[in-house]
Amino acid sequence: MDSPLASSLDAAAVLPGESFSRVALTPEAQELLLRLRPIHGELMFHQSGGCCDGSSPMCYPKGEFLTGEADVLLGVFDLQGEELEFWMSREQFEYWKHTHLTVDVVSGRGSGFSVEAPEGKRFLIRSRLFG
Template sequence: METIPKVTATEAALKLIEYLKTQHGELMFHQSGGCCDGSSPMCYPNGELIVGDGDVLLGKLDGCPFYIAAQQYEHWQHTQLILDVVQGPGGSDFSLEGPEGERFITRSRLFVNAS
């Protein structure tokens, strides 16, 4: 039985991740659910954001852990999150890609039972 990853990334997102790693070292992501950033994925230097029991590790993208808040995961557990990139300033000064003129976004698709 094939396991479908809970989180994946487009080629554009992987390219931006590689660039950001050269600038900032190892990275981590957290799928925001906060009031300020809506559902923007946030990119940080690895270890800068303290994760705990209220966070779920969905997987790794190019070696970078990708977390989501457990409460938000309850709503999105039947979807695959797809990290992508769009042109334009980010919605937050906290995420590392903001000054690069691009921003990460999350797309999603429902898991489908193939049986």
């Protein structure tokens, strides 16, 4: 997929005491999200720690997945003027708290619950240790 967006987009830091981004979107992820937004409205991500597609971030219409005390807001993207939140289960965050996450897109079908599934694409996480 050739993307007109030139660079990754970092989320704003939101965790208390932190001034660095924990999560980014590749240009390809941004492009797919911009195509999905007119179809589904405002969007959000949630990364669980469960089995099956638990290692893939799930993209939902904003508010469709209810977050609570068991979740951590890792960052908020400004995607062409609209906010897009990235949440992770608190349990999963304990494993990944030393990593920077990048949301990317690959061809293939992910979970039927994530809004990109009908597009023949799926979001995935690429990670690197902070250092």
